[in-house]
Amino acid sequence: xxxxxxDSILQHVALTEEEIARxxxxxxxxxxxxxxxxxxxxxxxxxxxxVLKGCCRQYETDDAGKENVFQFSVEGWWMTDLDSMLxxxxxxxxIDVLEAGEILQITKAQLHLxxxxxxxxxxxxxxxxxxxxxxxxxxxxxLQKPAIERYREFVTRYPFLETRLPQHQVAxxxxxxxxxxxxxxHKIARS
Amino acid sequence: xxxxxxDSILQHVALTEEEIARxxxxxxxxxxxxxxxxxxxxxxxxxxxxVLKGCCRQYETDDAGKENVFQFSVEGWWMTDLDSMLxxxxxxxxIDVLEAGEILQITKAQLHLxxxxxxxxxxxxxxxxxxxxxxxxxxxxxLQKPAIERYREFVTRYPFLETRLPQHQVAxxxxxxxxxxxxxxHKIARS
DNA sequence: CGGATGTGTTGTCATATCTCAATATTTGAA
DNA sequence: TTCAAATATTGAGATATGACAACACATCCG
Numbered sequence: 001x002x003x004x005x006x007d008s009i010l011q012h013v014a015l016t017e018e019e020i021a022r023x024x025x026x027x028x029x030x031x032x033x034x035x036x037x038x039x040x041x042x043x044x045x046x047x048x049x050x051v052l053k054g055c056c057r058q059y060e061t062d063d064a065g066k067e068n069v070f071q072f073s074v075e076g077w078w079m080t081d082l083d084s085m086l087x088x089x090x091x092x093x094x095i096d097v098l099e100a101g102e103i104l105q106i107t108k109a110q111l112h113l114x115x116x117x118x119x120x121x122x123x124x125x126x127x128x129x130x131x132x133x134x135x136x137x138x139x140x141x142x143l144q145k146p147a148i149e150r151y152r153e154f155v156t157r158y159p160f161l162e163t164r165l166p167q168h169q170v171a172x173x174x175x176x177x178x179x180x181x182x183x184x185x186h187k188i189a190r191s
Numbered sequence: 192x193x194x195x196x197x198d199s200i201l202q203h204v205a206l207t208e209e210e211i212a213r214x215x216x217x218x219x220x221x222x223x224x225x226x227x228x229x230x231x232x233x234x235x236x237x238x239x240x241x242v243l244k245g246c247c248r249q250y251e252t253d254d255a256g257k258e259n260v261f262q263f264s265v266e267g268w269w270m271t272d273l274d275s276m277l278x279x280x281x282x283x284x285x286i287d288v289l290e291a292g293e294i295l296q297i298t299k300a301q302l303h304l305x306x307x308x309x310x311x312x313x314x315x316x317x318x319x320x321x322x323x324x325x326x327x328x329x330x331x332x333x334l335q336k337p338a339i340e341r342y343r344e345f346v347t348r349y350p351f352l353e354t355r356l357p358q359h360q361v362a363x364x365x366x367x368x369x370x371x372x373x374x375x376x377h378k379i380a381r382s
Numbered sequence: 383c384g385g386a387t388g389t390g391t392t393g394t395c396a397t398a399t400c401t402c403a404a405t406a407t408t409t410g411a412a
Numbered sequence: 413t414t415c416a417a418a419t420a421t422t423g424a425g426a427t428a429t430g431a432c433a434a435c436a437c438a439t440c441c442g
Binding site: 166167168178179181182183186 | 388389390391392
C-alpha cells in the first residue's frame, strides 16, 4: 500500500528501482482506528503524515468549544501542522481519524536523512510544500466568500469528500453550523 | 538598499562576500509609485517580489466588486501569487502599491539560475516558503475567528501596519466593511 | 432485539455584520 | 491657502448566520 506514496513521488520526480525500495524504511506505518488522535492540541507536531487509507481531519477547538476543521485528508494526501513543526511550538490543532485505515508518518530528522539518501525526494518535498502553499492560499480566498459559495466550491472541488463525510464535518470545514448547512442545502435543492 | 535582501538571506543561511556580491544581478529593481500595479487579475504572475521600501497590497475583487485584501507587504517582505506562479494560470489577484517606494523582482527562471549559482540561496528560499506556509495557515485560523478577535490579533501582530494603513484597508484585510471596523474600534475604545 | 450514539432537519429567536445614506474630518496638491 | 479627494463616523433598517431546543432517523453493537 506504500506504493501510494512512491507513486505520488514518481509523479513529480524520477527515481531508480533501488531508490524506490529504500524509501519505506524511513517511514513508520500506523494502523488507525476511528477516533484515534495523531496529534493533540498542546503537543509539538513531530510528524508529517501521509494517508494510505481512511480519512483524517485536522481541526482546532475555539474558546467556545466549537470545532473548526482546517483540513481533511484521504488516500494519497499529506497532513501536518506546518507552524508547529517548523517553529517547534505547541500545536493549536488536533488531528484525528474519522475513518479507520492506515497512515505513514515520518519525523523531520528521518525526512532529512531521506533527503540525503535520495536528493530527488527533497525536490518532491519542495514541490509538495509549494502546492500545499497554493492550496492554503485558495482556502483563504474561499473563507472570504459567502457560505453558499463556499459550499458550492467545496462540492465542486471535492465531490468525493462531500459524499464521504457527515454533513456536520463539512459544515465545520465551511465555517458554518450544521444547521446552517442543512438550510443551505435545502435552499439549493429547491431552486 | 538591496542590503535588506541580503540581510534577510543571511539571517537564515551563510554566504561568502563574493556570493553576496553576485546576488543583485539576478534581480530587477523597480521604483514604485502609489497606485501602480505589479500584477493585475487575469495575468500570469511571473515574479516573486521583495519590498525594499514602501507598502504593497495583494487583493482580489469579488463578483460584487468588493476588494478582499489577501496580504500587505512592507520593507523586507516577500509577495507573490504562489498559485499563479506554480501552475502558470491567470491570477485572481491584483498587487498594487499603497505607498511609493522600491521593490525587487525576480522571475522563476532567474531564481533557478541563482539557485545553481549559490545553492545556499535555494535553502533560504525553501525556508521562506515554509514560513510563508505557516503564515498562511495562521491566516486561515484567523479568518475563522469573530471580527473583533481578528482585529485584536491584527493589532497585536502587526502594530506597525495598523498605524501605517488607512482603516478601510485594514477592514478589507480583516474581511469586514470599513463601517463595521469603525464600530468595533469605537466599542473597544469605550471599554 | 433494543437502547445508545451519531446524524440530520426544522422552528424560533438572538446577534453580528452588511448596506445605503448622510455627514464629518483629514490630507494632499494646485 | 483652499478646494477636491480620501478617509472616517454614525444612523436605520436588512440579511445572513448562530444558538438552542425538539424531534426524526439511522446505525452500530451488546
